[in-house]
Amino acid sequence: MLLSWTSSQVRAAEEPLLAAGVPLMDRAAFALATRVAGLLRERRGRVGGARVVLLVGPGNNGGDALFAGAFLARRGAEVVALAIDERIHAGGAAALVAAGGRVVPAGRAAAGLASGADVVLDGLLGIGASGGLRGGAAELVDALAQRGPAGPLVVAVDVPSGIGIDDGEVPGAVLPADLTVTFGAAKPGLLLPPAARLAGRVEVVDIGLDLAGSPSVARLDAADVAELWPVPPPEAHKYTRGVLGVVAGARRYPGAAVLATTAAVLTGVGMVRYLGDVGDLVVARRPEVVIGVGRVQAWVFGPGVSPDDASQRRRIEHAFEGVRERGEPAVCDAGALELLPDRVGAHVVLTPHAGELARLLSDRGEHVDRATVEAEPLRWVRLAHDLTGATVLLKGATTIVVGAQGATYSQADAPAWLATAGAGDVLAGLLGALLAGRADDIHEDPSLAAALAAAAALVHGRAADRANPGGPVSARGVAVALPETIADLLAGA
């Protein structure tokens, strides 16, 4: 699991170590220089003779870049530091000069100099940033951006300068990085869109911080998902594995019912019951599915349901009573989002895309549109959780989940090929099966619903990759790839 911590949590963890004289900056700069040296060797065989440009801001972030530059200069690199401010980390600057590097003010020629480098280290701003880049830093990054995509490798020092460290906002120009070397712990902005897209690969360097309190945003990996998975014990029978009720589809949208039930069956659940008007079609495609009402452990509501479909509406409203009275976990997707009661528990997982989340919030008096949600997704997902009580999973290139007790996840496991009609129906069925398999545990700890939602997003993305690595996928193809994707995860492959 990749955990991230806010800038104030990181500062609090640094304080006692700094007071005790632990050389945190040396550790950070040495690790940074080692990563950059590795990149240079990969790209050009050796460090000696490489052209390295440091973009240096006024704080300790610039200090990290300067000390790393000194290390690289001692290894024979030609290092120039472009200082965007008169203030500059004095010890770092002295170390660089002593190692044979140069420090120059970032003037008109700065962008040209940086563009001609083998590697640029972005040490303009770190966790001390307030708002987007200003002044000389903003001018330099703007000038670099105008030079187009080809150019040096960019390594961000701690974070790409100018991102919202704790919320992933991008309030102004930011130099996109190929690699971000981050110190002590990942920062939330490195996991959250839109900023996460500017961070490139993220490497966390251990500098010995002891981080206290709950992490801010987490990202599950395959091993976490394997641990969360409801693997049936030898004595299992279908009712102990869980029964999932699916209220989906309509004569006009029969495919959604087929996709959601198919995904649930292939994810693995004791039984899938289908409620709706296209049972004949569902059974023709998935003979395992049982038609009609009966006891269930969890629900999927909404794929292919339009809220003005009176019979599906009645079924969902009735099923929501069980969700309230017996605490059955439920996925509330697509058309069912408009049927959500005012307040529910975190055992209900909403799965909107950005447009649906905007509508859900607007219906509750927060008038936002899709673009607003996309600019600050975590903020709006949190608000939707606060307003409804539900666990909220926002779909997109990066999927964000917020649930009970502040549980927050960000998953970026899917190829963009997954952005195809019906993929959301597959996710709903997959997540429903997981909720059914762990319904009792969710009852004990509703924050588990958020972890399971994040796990579903990871499996969904990996199944898309497996369905056709590097190429287009259909929603059905993603569902069909689920059993082998899950087997691989459980085998640790």
Ligand SMILES: NC(=O)C1=CN([C@@H]2O[C@H](COP(=O)(O)OP(=O)(O)OC[C@H]3O[C@@H](n4cnc5c(N)ncnc54)[C@H](OP(=O)(O)O)[C@@H]3O)[C@@H](O)[C@H]2O)[C@@H](O)CC1
């Ligand atoms: N503590 C340690 O020993 C360790 C620290 N570490 C490293 O230090 C980094 C944190 O360093 P930091 O606290 O000095 O802040 P930093 O991010 O460099 O910038 C602050 C300066 O920027 C300025 N500024 C602010 N906003 C701005 C804006 N929008 N646009 C333009 N300028 C802006 C602001 O100026 P002011 O607002 O005061 O005028 C202030 O002078 C951290 O990310 C990590 O890399 C590691 O080495 C581990 C050990």
Ligand SMILES: Nc1ncnc2c1ncn2[C@@H]1O[C@H](COP(=O)(O)OP(=O)(O)O)[C@@H](O)[C@H]1O
């Ligand atoms: N650019 C992208 N990269 C990766 N995954 C994406 C991207 N865009 C969308 N997705 C994923 O594709 C799925 C689309 O779901 P949704 O919008 O509900 O489609 P539908 O309603 O047609 O089923 C979601 O799981 C979402 O996270």
Ligand SMILES: [K+]
């Ligand atoms: K930086």
